[in-house]
Amino acid sequence: MEGASVVGVGMTDFGVHDQPLPELFADAAFEAMDDAGADADVIDAFYLGNAMGGQTESDTHLAPTLASHIGLAGIPCSRFEDACATSSNAFKHAVEAVRAGTHDVVLVGGVERCTPSTGLETPEMTAIFASASHRQYEQPTGLTFPGVFGLLTTRHMHEHGTTEEHLAEIAVKNHANGTLNSRAQFGKETTVEAVLDSPVVASPFRLLDCCPFSDGASAVVVANAAGASTLTGDPVTVAGVGHATDVIPLAEKADLTATQSARDAASQAYEQAGIGPADVDVVELHDCFTGAEVLAIEALGLVEDGEGGPASARGETALDGRIPVNPSGGLKAKGHPIGATGAAQIVELVEHLRGEAGERQVEDASTGLAHNLGGDAGTTIVSILEVAR
Numbered sequence: 001m002e003g004a005s006v007v008g009v010g011m012t013d014f015g016v017h018d019q020p021l022p023e024l025f026a027d028a029a030f031e032a033m034d035d036a037g038a039d040a041d042v043i044d045a046f047y048l049g050n051a052m053g054g055q056t057e058s059d060t061h062l063a064p065t066l067a068s069h070i071g072l073a074g075i076p077c078s079r080f081e082d083a084c085a086t087s088s089n090a091f092k093h094a095v096e097a098v099r100a101g102t103h104d105v106v107l108v109g110g111v112e113r114c115t116p117s118t119g120l121e122t123p124e125m126t127a128i129f130a131s132a133s134h135r136q137y138e139q140p141t142g143l144t145f146p147g148v149f150g151l152l153t154t155r156h157m158h159e160h161g162t163t164e165e166h167l168a169e170i171a172v173k174n175h176a177n178g179t180l181n182s183r184a185q186f187g188k189e190t191t192v193e194a195v196l197d198s199p200v201v202a203s204p205f206r207l208l209d210c211c212p213f214s215d216g217a218s219a220v221v222v223a224n225a226a227g228a229s230t231l232t233g234d235p236v237t238v239a240g241v242g243h244a245t246d247v248i249p250l251a252e253k254a255d256l257t258a259t260q261s262a263r264d265a266a267s268q269a270y271e272q273a274g275i276g277p278a279d280v281d282v283v284e285l286h287d288c289f290t291g292a293e294v295l296a297i298e299a300l301g302l303v304e305d306g307e308g309g310p311a312s313a314r315g316e317t318a319l320d321g322r323i324p325v326n327p328s329g330g331l332k333a334k335g336h337p338i339g340a341t342g343a344a345q346i347v348e349l350v351e352h353l354r355g356e357a358g359e360r361q362v363e364d365a366s367t368g369l370a371h372n373l374g375g376d377a378g379t380t381i382v383s384i385l386e387v388a389r
Contacts, residue, residue, distance in 0.1 A: 002098065002099050002101055002225055002226075003225060003238075004094075004095045004099050004222055004223070004237075005224075005228055005237050005388060006346060006385065007035075007037075007221050007222070007228050007231050007235045008032040008034070008220065008221035008231070008233040009031075009032050009035055009220050009346070009351070010027075010028045010029065010030070010031025010032035010034070010220075010347070011216070011217065011218035011340070011344050012024060012027050012183070012216050012217045012218070013182070013183045013216065014183060014214045014215070014334055014335030014336075014337055015185040016117055016215055017115075017117060021053065021057055021062070021066070021111055022069035023069075024111055024113070025069075025070070025109060025111040025219070026066075026069055027217060028109060028111070028217035028218050028219040028340075029066075029070050029107060029109055029217075029219045031219070032220055032221050033107070033219075033221060035221070036223075036233035037231045037232030037233050038105060038231050040070070040072055042104075042105050042227070043072055043107050043221075044075060044076075044103035044104055044106060045078075045097065045106045045107075046063060046066075046072055046075060046076070046077045046078075046107045046108075046109075047063075047080065047090040047091075047093055047106060047108045047109075048062060048063040048066060048077065048079045048080065048110070049080050049082075049087025049088070049090040049110030049111075049339040049340070049342060049343060050062050050079055050081065050110065050111055051081050051083055051084070051132075051338040051339045052128055052338060053112075053339075055131070056113060056118045056120060056125075056128065057113070057118070061079075062079050063078055063079040064077045066109075072107070078093075082379050083132040083338070083378075084132075084286065084288065084336070084338050084341060084342075084373060084374045085372045085373055085374030085379045085381050086110060086338060086339045086342060087108065087109065087218065087339055087342035087372075088341075088342025088343070089374075089379075090108050090109075090110065090342075091108050091220065091222070091241075091343060091346060091381075092241045092381055095238050095383075096241075098223055098224040098227065101224065104224055104226050104230075105222070105223045105227035105230075106221070107219060107221055108219065108222055108343060109219035109343055110219075110337075110339040110340035110341065111337070111339055112214075112216070112337040114213040114336075115215050117215055122213070125213055127144075129145055129338075130143070130145065132145075132374065133145070133249070133375065133376065134250070137249045138250065145288065146205055148250060148376045149205070149288065149291055149376075150203055150205050150291070151256070152250075152291065152292075152295060152376075152377075153204055153205070153291025153294070153295070154204060155257055156257045156294060156295065156308075157204065160309070161306075162291075162294060162309035163309060164196060164206075165313070166294070166308075166310065167195075167204065167209055167294070167309070168209070168290070169192060169312050169313045170290040170294070170317075170332075171190060171209055171290050172191060172192055172195065173312065173318055173326075174293075174326050174329050174332040175188065175189050175208075175332070175333045176319075177319060177326060177328065177333065177360055178328075178329025178330075178332075178333025178334060179329075180319075180358070180360040181329050181333075181334060181360060183334065184333050184334040184335065185212055185333070185334060186212065186329070186333040186334075187329075194208065195208040195209065205290070205291065209290040209291070210288075210289055211288050211331035211332050211335070212335055214336050214337040215337050216337035216340045216344070218340045218343040218344035218346075220346050220350070221233065222238070223235075234388075235388045236353045236387065237385065237387070237388045237389070238383065239272065239275070239367075240269040240270065240271070240272030240273035240275075240383070240384040241269055241272065241384070242267065242270075242272070242381065242382045243268070243380075243382075244260075244261040244262075244268065244380055245378055245379050246259070246260045246261040246377060246379075247378075248375065248376065249376075250376050257295060257298075257305075259295045259296065259373070260299075261373070261377055261378065261379060262295075262300065262371060262373065262377060262380040263299045264380075265381055266299065266300045266382045269369070269382040269383065270384070273367075275367065275384070276301070277300060277302050279367055280323065280367050280368070280384075281362060281365040281366055282349065282352050282362040282365045282368045282369075283300070283302065283317075283323060283324065283370075283371070284325075284327075284348050284349055284368070284369075284370045285297070285326060285330070285369075285372075286331060286341070286372050286380075287332050288331050288373075290332065292373070292377075293308070293312070293326070293330070293332075294309050295308065296373075297311070297317065297325060299371075300369065300371060300382070302317075303316070324362045327357065327360045328348040341372060345370040345372060345383075346370055346383065346385070349368035349370055349385050350385065352365045353366065353385060353386070353387050365387075366387045367384065367385070368385045369382065369384050369385075370382065370384075370385070
């Protein structure tokens with residue numbers, strides 16, 4: 001098996017965009033290709049992450065459509081859909097393809113429009129998001145994802161004493177990081193008091209515990225040694241990728257607070273990379289809600305079970321803490337255009353490992369971890385990147 005590296009990255013601002021989907025994606029794709037020094041004729045395949053285009057754009061054949069728009073017609077194109085883990089799954093398959101030598105250079109990206117720019121308002125978009133829950137047992141009850149993660153977090157509070165103040169501290173931390181990220185949807189600080197005074201969405205979550213609906217696109221160029229040798233981009237090594245699933249529906253999970261797919265995917269990624277949690281310098285994880293960050297840092301082994309809330313409140317996950325988590329602002333402040341989120345996490349990590357993250361740069365970062373979940377944590381993909389040796 002050959003090695004794999006990320007040799008180019010690009011992404012748009014996350015927020016509200018009026019551009020059609022092909023134009024929005026092109027902005028990220030061309031930036032990644034330019035960063036890699038990759039002309040269209042060296043791209044062997046295109047792997048796209050888009051979760052909801054069939055419902056929000058009335059377009060189910062997006063991969064070749066977007067490839068045609070950016071001058072890549074004729075190469076193999078595949079669209080991946082795995083709820084919020086969509087473009088990280090595309091990334092995983094690209095890594096496997098270049099490691100196997102099936103392709104030398106693959107463009108991976110994700111794009112989504114989730115704001116009223118689609119013509120759909122919040123209630124309609126909330127219902128579309130809820131289509132990632134169980135069709136027979138959950139959707140008919142009206143359960144939406146604030147409720148799903150509210151249930152998981154409430155159980156964690158019951159078992160471990162996690163408090164609403166702990167959750168609010170995570171929102172404050174990620175908003176502070178977002179002020180340092182020019183591409184973040186919410187570049188504005190908040191306070192614990194403001195979080196706790198915001199309206200209840202689904203207990204225990206208040207409005208400022210929840211990530212926004214966003215439009216945006218992200219892209220990365222993945223290559224093996226042969227492919228990278230033809231490019232000028234600064235490579236970052238893909239040291240490990242883990243991919244696991246858990247039982248669906250929610251009620252049948254063995255342990256509501258374990259997010260077992262994250263534990264299994266992390267174990268795979270750590271084993272591939274030959275490292276453990278203590279070796280990770282910077283983390284981008286899936287904080288769709290503040291409680292999801294608590295569950296994730298425990299599942300990844302960054303803190304002991306039950307310590308996610310207190311550790312966050314102590315500042316251990318802050319930009320200058322023991323293990324910086326979501327220096328981008330995370331989904332909470334950066335935004336969450338579903339299909340673009342996983343690849344955007346890779347973009348952020350590459351910038352830190354290259355030393356290009358500006359004011360939010362994690363000092364001496366040499367190993368980064370991305371955690372991207374789909375649905376009710378039914379799918380999780382964990383990727384580990386390292387400074388190229």
